[in-house]
Amino acid sequence: MNTTTRYVILVVVVLVALHSILSFTHEDYGRATSLSNINSKMPWGGDRDSPYEEVVAPPHPSSPPSSHGRANATILMLARNSDTDSALRSVRELEDRFNHQFHYPWVFLNEEPFSDDFKKRISNVISGEVEFGQIPRDHWYQPEWIDETKAQAGRDKMVQDNIIYGGSVSYRNMCRFNSGFFFRHPLVQKYKWYWRVEPDVHFHCDIDEDPFVFMENNDKVYGFTITMYEYLATIPSLWTTVKQFITENPQFVAEGNAMGYMSDDGGNSYNLCHFWSNFEIANMDFWRSEAYMKYFDYLDSTGGFYYERWGDAPVHSIAAALFARKDQIHFFDQIGYEHNPYTHCPKGNGLWQQKHCSCNPERSFDYDGYSCMRQWDRIQ
Ligand SMILES: Nc1nc2c(ncn2[C@@H]2O[C@H](COP(=O)(O)OP(=O)(O)O)[C@@H](O)[C@H]2O)c(=O)[nH]1
Numbered sequence: 035m036n037t038t039t040r041y042v043i044l045v046v047v048v049l050v051a052l053h054s055i056l057s058f059t060h061e062d063y064g065r066a067t068s069l070s071n072i073n074s075k076m077p078w079g080g081d082r083d084s085p086y087e088e089v090v091a092p093p094h095p096s097s098p099p100s101s102h103g104r105a106n107a108t109i110l111m112l113a114r115n116s117d118t119d120s121a122l123r124s125v126r127e128l129e130d131r132f133n134h135q136f137h138y139p140w141v142f143l144n145e146e147p148f149s150d151d152f153k154k155r156i157s158n159v160i161s162g163e164v165e166f167g168q169i170p171r172d173h174w175y176q177p178e179w180i181d182e183t184k185a186q187a188g189r190d191k192m193v194q195d196n197i198i199y200g201g202s203v204s205y206r207n208m209c210r211f212n213s214g215f216f217f218r219h220p221l222v223q224k225y226k227w228y229w230r231v232e233p234d235v236h237f238h239c240d241i242d243e244d245p246f247v248f249m250e251n252n253d254k255v256y257g258f259t260i261t262m263y264e265y266l267a268t269i270p271s272l273w274t275t276v277k278q279f280i281t282e283n284p285q286f287v288a289e290g291n292a293m294g295y296m297s298d299d300g301g302n303s304y305n306l307c308h309f310w311s312n313f314e315i316a317n318m319d320f321w322r323s324e325a326y327m328k329y330f331d332y333l334d335s336t337g338g339f340y341y342e343r344w345g346d347a348p349v350h351s352i353a354a355a356l357f358a359r360k361d362q363i364h365f366f367d368q369i370g371y372e373h374n375p376y377t378h379c380p381k382g383n384g385l386w387q388q389k390h391c392s393c394n395p396e397r398s399f400d401y402d403g404y405s406c407m408r409q410w411d412r413i414q
Pocket residue numbers: 111112113114117143144145146204205208231232233312
């Protein structure tokens with residue numbers, strides 16, 4: 035080997051080593067130079083054939099890298115094109131209060147393709163990466179095996195009884211999707227943690243600690259800000275179905291669970307307490323677990339999402355309370371959050387001042403008569 039060859043080999047070795055070290059130590063560098071990323075930027079790249087995935091490049095590629103110690107997490111919103119303005123307001127607030135510091139990627143899902151207007155305006159206010167996906171048909175629409183005559187009769191009865199969303203099939207599709215499918219979407223599959231956000235919600239306080247990293251470091255599974263009673267008329271047979279499932283599958287019930295929060299008589303009856311799921315920070319591996327998947331399939335097979343109007347909130351809450359330990363469920367007191375008509379506003383520990391909250395602590399829902407914080411407190 036002559037000197038030039040030796041020199042060339044040495045330079046190549048040094049470059050490869052440098053690349054490897056940077057890829058491991060600097061996530062942004064690794065992402066920018068990864069083959070899949072480079073491929074997606076080429077004319078043939080991306081998953082253009084898949085109707086379910088569309089990636090929009092970060093609108094601010096020069097934003098400072100702050101990904102050290104970040105969790106494998108996404109901020110997730112289900113929305114319609116008609117929600118553009120209200121979705122934008124939620125995104126803007128969460129970016130301002132939290133994500134401009136952390137740059138977590140957002141994922142938006144819809145059963146229809148998102149409009150160019152939706153994508154353009156949302157991307158414009160996001161500090162990191164954003165992806166827009168379409169939901170596979172069989173994850174959204176009422177399954178063929180549902181007896182439509184029976185489902186229609188159930189809806190008519192609820193309309194007569196003035197039950198909110200009682201006559202809506204699309205609301206039922208949404209509840210079933212949020213109960214059993216969102217975490218399987220190809221755009222969501224790669225993440226472990228999610229923060230669920232809805233159009234027209236408000237974030238009233240600075241969020242300067244990373245809630246995903248908190249969850250990860252403290253072995254948490256499910257995080258909430260508001261807990262309340264469910265309308266019994268929407269879930270008349272849910273608890274009986276849950277009890278049958280537990281009788282057949284007792285191995286899934288965790289020791290140290292939160293049954294005492296949602297039942298006042300040791301599990302015989304359900305007191306209707308649930309975590310309000312329009313805000314959720316949770317571990318999707320929990321929803322993907324054997325316990326939850328079997329539980330969801332069991333519930334789904336009864337048709338209760340359509341014959342009644344089972345919400346994803348009681349479905350998620352009951353699972354979290356039964357299949358996780360109670361100390362794995364976390365109340366995010368310091369996150370000021372509002373979804374019409376209720377607000378959680380931090381009151382104690384000087385949090386309201388420290389986090390520059392804009393909500394009125396006197397109007398916090400926590401100990402409102404309709405809140406379930408008392409049931410939560412009694413198991414702490
Ligand atoms: N794509 C899509 N999203 C929906 C539909 N219905 C509700 N959503 C979304 O599902 C979430 C809950 O719906 P929302 O109307 O806020 O229900 P509420 O909070 O129970 O009153 C929100 O993120 C909505 O944008 C629908 O038919 N299609």
